[in-house]
Amino acid sequence: MKLSRHHKFDGFTLSEMMMSVAIGTFILAAVLVSSVALQKSLAAVDNFFDTHMQQIRIMDYLGRDVRRSTIVNTSVDLQTVNCTIPDYIIKAGDPDATGTNIGTRRTPTISQSVNVVKVNYGTTTTTVVFSISGNTILRTENGSVTTIASSTDQLVAKTTDVQLANTEYTASTVTFLPIFTHNDVSMERTGTTAFATAYLRNMRRGN
Amino acid sequence: MEVLVAAVLVGLFFATIFEVNAVCLRYVSASKENLAGIEGVQDRLEQLRNLDWPTLTSSTSLSTLLTSPANGSPLAAIATETVTIQGYPSGSPSITFTRAPGISVVPVPTPSTVDFSSTRLVRLDVTYQWYPRLSSRSRTEKTSTIVSAGTKK
Numbered sequence: 001m002k003l004s005r006h007h008k009f010d011g012f013t014l015s016e017m018m019m020s021v022a023i024g025t026f027i028l029a030a031v032l033v034s035s036v037a038l039q040k041s042l043a044a045v046d047n048f049f050d051t052h053m054q055q056i057r058i059m060d061y062l063g064r065d066v067r068r069s070t071i072v073n074t075s076v077d078l079q080t081v082n083c084t085i086p087d088y089i090i091k092a093g094d095p096d097a098t099g100t101n102i103g104t105r106r107t108p109t110i111s112q113s114v115n116v117v118k119v120n121y122g123t124t125t126t127t128v129v130f131s132i133s134g135n136t137i138l139r140t141e142n143g144s145v146t147t148i149a150s151s152t153d154q155l156v157a158k159t160t161d162v163q164l165a166n167t168e169y170t171a172s173t174v175t176f177l178p179i180f181t182h183n184d185v186s187m188e189r190t191g192t193t194a195f196a197t198a199y200l201r202n203m204r205r206g207n
Numbered sequence: 208m209e210v211l212v213a214a215v216l217v218g219l220f221f222a223t224i225f226e227v228n229a230v231c232l233r234y235v236s237a238s239k240e241n242l243a244g245i246e247g248v249q250d251r252l253e254q255l256r257n258l259d260w261p262t263l264t265s266s267t268s269l270s271t272l273l274t275s276p277a278n279g280s281p282l283a284a285i286a287t288e289t290v291t292i293q294g295y296p297s298g299s300p301s302i303t304f305t306r307a308p309g310i311s312v313v314p315v316p317t318p319s320t321v322d323f324s325s326t327r328l329v330r331l332d333v334t335y336q337w338y339p340r341l342s343s344r345s346r347t348e349k350t351s352t353i354v355s356a357g358t359k360k
Contacts, residue, residue: 027217034224045231052238059246167257171278194242195278197250199257 044180054149055174059196066198078158081130086121169199243282244348251277264323273314286337295330
């Protein structure tokens with residue numbers, strides 16, 4: 001007996017093929033778009049943290065200089081801060097500089113009258129200016145410029161100088177514009193605000 | 208059956224994408240809150256350190272100071288703030304002010320008053336505690352310093 005071999009070749013119709021190809025294309029496109037979006041999201045978060053660290057660095061620099069200042073002034077737009085700091089360190093060219101004491105801490109003269117102790121580091125001072133230049137935040141100490149932060153995220157530091165009867169402090173904010181902003185740019189910037197307060201150590205405690 | 212497996216795989220893929228994205232956003236939010244917490248306790252410490260000795264050791268004066276948040280950060284209004292002042296190094300006397308979340312909140316001192324007249328050195332502890340968005344696990348930021356009695360101009 002010879003068995004008959006039955007070959008069945010079931011294929012897809014054209015419409016089935018078109019449907020499956022369309023669905024497959026749609027899924028692949030969605031996967032591709034999602035992957036790109038995820039990569040963009042990760043890059044944006046990475047950029048956000050990077051700028052975030054620069055915010056902290058700006059506030060650290062500003063706070064340190066304000067705390068050791070005797071005079072602080074801010075510009076009308078609050079974006080430039082001028083600090084006048086006693087010369088705590090002996091520099092070359094100072095009247096009391098010798099060959100061996102340059103770079104060392106200056107010994108102040110201390111005088112007392114009634115309830116007040118005055119600590120005097122001499123008449124010369126150091127001037128430190130914080131300013132914004134394009135996308136960078138600059139710190140200029142006696143004419144020497146240092147870039148303390150730089151970002152295309154448009155970092156903006158604003159400082160308000162508050163003088164009270166027997167003390168003085170600065171209230172600063174640092175904001176930036178994240179790269180993944182949507183419609184409300186102003187709100188996106190506000191959402192990045194970091195706050196910092198620094199009192200002038202030399203102007204504190206009234207009694 | 209094959210279609211079901213394929214659909215599940217695609218669904219898992221998209222769920223993963225969305226979850227990773229959500230985790231990224233939560234990290235950003237947590238980072239902002241942590242920075243606000245650090246600056247908040249530091250700013251409060253700046254205020255306390257700037258006070259003269261009679262004001263620093265007066266529960267009435269401190270209650271007035273602590274009624275306002277340390278700075279304008281939104282976190283300062285949603286965090287519970289605790290300020291403890293205690294004699295150093297003995298630890299006594301001690302008073303703790305607990306400020307509930309809010310813009311203008313009168314803190315509760317425990318005990319209500321303390322006599323620091325014989326104390327010349329105090330330790331200040333400032334603590335922020337808050338609950339991040341979409342999380343039930345509390346976060347804490349704390350800092351301390353020591354302040355002595357005396358005058359300084």
